[in-house]
Amino acid sequence: MSDCHYRRLATSDGYLVFESTPGTASNWDAEIQHGSPPLALLTRAVEDLYLDRPELRVGRLVLDILGAIPVAPVRVRAWVERPGARITMAVAEMRTVEGAVVAPLLTPDGCIGVLSAEMKGGSEKDESSQALATIFAAQLATIVATPPALPVKAVAQG
Numbered sequence: 001m002s003d004c005h006y007r008r009l010a011t012s013d014g015y016l017v018f019e020s021t022p023g024t025a026s027n028w029d030a031e032i033q034h035g036s037p038p039l040a041l042l043t044r045a046v047e048d049l050y051l052d053r054p055e056l057r058v059g060r061l062v063l064d065i066l067g068a069i070p071v072a073p074v075r076v077r078a079w080v081e082r083p084g085a086r087i088t089m090a091v092a093e094m095r096t097v098e099g100a101v102v103a104p105l106l107t108p109d110g111c112i113g114v115l116s117a118e119m120k121g122g123s124e125k126d127e128s129s130q131a132l133a134t135i136f137a138a139q140l141a142t143i144v145a146t147p148p149a150l151p152v153k154a155v156a157q158g
Contacts, residue, residue, distance in 0.1 A: 015075035
């Protein structure tokens, strides 16, 4: 058993880069990670956003695994999507060192999922690819979101 799941390597383009250790491996395939270590690393990234706000606690975590996560170096970043005095929403993402662009599907009610697109040749680092994914995710969120309930009007009969 490994003494740690990840070893921090560096910082690159706003991401923290970690080496995945064999302790992250799935029971079914030693080449891919079990779901718990990535959730733990992303949780830590979110918690680190609020080190100066000890009155806030993590109330809910949602992890969308959109494909196999290799036991390989990964990049992690987290940001505050919606700041607030008492309630905030933070988003964290994990990417392999190369390969995918990810954007949250956000609605007024919160994050309802994640858009992920596999990219070839390192183009996921390109700002235009990231911008396009963000725009597409925003449009997709309007389609898949649950519409607000319409108010019910009472009709007087008489």
